[in-house]
Amino acid sequence: MSIKITFRNNLPPIIRRSLPSTENEYFKNIAKPLQKRGKNVHNPENNKEKIEDILKELNEMIGLSKVKKFVQELEAFVEIQKKREKENLINDPLVLHMVFSGNPGSGKTTVARIVGKLFKELGVLQKGHVIECERADLVGEYIGHTANKTRDMINKALGGVLFIDEAYSLARGGEKDFGKEAVDVLVKAMEDHKSNLILILAGYRIEMEHFIQTNPGLRSRFPLHINFPDYTADELIQIGELMLLKKQYTLTPPAKIAFRNMLQNMNLVHPYSGNARMIRNIVEKTIRKQAVRLYRQTDPTREDLISITELDLTNDDL
Numbered sequence: 001m002s003i004k005i006t007f008r009n010n011l012p013p014i015i016r017r018s019l020p021s022t023e024n025e026y027f028k029n030i031a032k033p034l035q036k037r038g039k040n041v042h043n044p045e046n047n048k049e050k051i052e053d054i055l056k057e058l059n060e061m062i063g064l065s066k067v068k069k070f071v072q073e074l075e076a077f078v079e080i081q082k083k084r085e086k087e088n089l090i091n092d093p094l095v096l097h098m099v100f101s102g103n104p105g106s107g108k109t110t111v112a113r114i115v116g117k118l119f120k121e122l123g124v125l126q127k128g129h130v131i132e133c134e135r136a137d138l139v140g141e142y143i144g145h146t147a148n149k150t151r152d153m154i155n156k157a158l159g160g161v162l163f164i165d166e167a168y169s170l171a172r173g174g175e176k177d178f179g180k181e182a183v184d185v186l187v188k189a190m191e192d193h194k195s196n197l198i199l200i201l202a203g204y205r206i207e208m209e210h211f212i213q214t215n216p217g218l219r220s221r222f223p224l225h226i227n228f229p230d231y232t233a234d235e236l237i238q239i240g241e242l243m244l245l246k247k248q249y250t251l252t253p254p255a256k257i258a259f260r261n262m263l264q265n266m267n268l269v270h271p272y273s274g275n276a277r278m279i280r281n282i283v284e285k286t287i288r289k290q291a292v293r294l295y296r297q298t299d300p301t302r303e304d305l306i307s308i309t310e311l312d313l314t315n316d317d318l
């Protein structure tokens with residue numbers, strides 16, 4: 001490929017400003033203003049924008065009003081403690097280990113990911129990632145095995161959140177069980193890495209309360225408890241619609257009615273089983289059914305590709 005350059009009146013253009021002759025001059029004249037304009041991760045304005053985006057993501061979740069309020073309180077608390085520290089005022093130590101109690105599919109993991117990202121932008125965590133684990137990832141089968149397995153998970157989570165699902169299963173089996181050793185290693189890690197690791201223990205509410213109450217070492221170390229309630233039928237319908245929308249699908253008006261009826265019938269049989277996770281399974285199955293229906297059709301339109309009809313909705317074998 002060749003580019004042909006023609007000058008007006010056959011004369012080269014006049015360069016009014018002389019080009020910088022040295023590298024130093026280049027940085028003084030040109031690179032600096034460019035650097036200023038460029039995005040800078042340490043720029044507080046930039047962090048503010050990111051924090052707003054993260055809170056928007058949280059607010060877009062359906063329901064969960066108490067959880068949203070709790071996360072916003074945490075944000076305010078962390079910001080104000082940091083400002084107080086700058087002014088040399090007494091500031092509470094930021095002990096941010098938490099207990100998330102709630103049934104499966106109530107949004108615990110999703111909120112933990114949002115909390116991790118938020119704490120990164122607030123400067124509490126270096127990375128803000130979430131490592132999810134359960135008993136089998138922490139507890140070993142012979143002496144010495146558990147401490148190594150638990151430490152491995154802690155090391156992966158450093159700079160972020162270690163999220164332990166069904167945490168009470170670590171107390172299963174009593175005194176002789178290796179689960180106790182995992183708890184001891186976790187408690188020690190909370191001290192050793194207190195400025196760069198947050199633990200979130202998750203699980204069913206009653207079992208969680210019992211686990212925390214019967215472990216004095218844990219009770220004082222987990223000051224933040226939040227309950228994730230089951231979703232109502234209406235919230236589950238909205239969650240389904242949101243999931244479809246995010247994947248660029250919409251329900252036709254008759255499909256909306258069919259979807260609502262289907263969920264209400266299912267709830268009567270099996271109340272709120274699986275919460276949003278159940279909805280995600282239904283949404284994925286519905287999308288597959290739509291694909292099979294359209295595959296048989298010649299030349300489906302863009303509209304067809306987006307629309308979910310009542311034919312795509314079924315609750316068989318769920």
Ligand SMILES: Nc1ncnc2c1ncn2[C@@H]1O[C@H](COP(=O)(O)OP(=O)(O)OP(=O)(O)O)[C@@H](O)[C@H]1O
Nearest residue numbers: 061062103104105106107108109110239276277280
């Ligand atoms: N309030 C909500 N609004 C929109 N989507 C949601 C909401 N709650 C959960 N979801 C979606 O439902 C699915 C399951 O949620 P999540 O994995 O966070 O639940 P969980 O409580 O961690 O479940 P489990 O205990 O089974 O691990 C995810 O795809 C998530 O995005």
Ligand SMILES: [Mg+2]
Nearest residue numbers: 108109110165
């Ligand atoms: Mg989960």
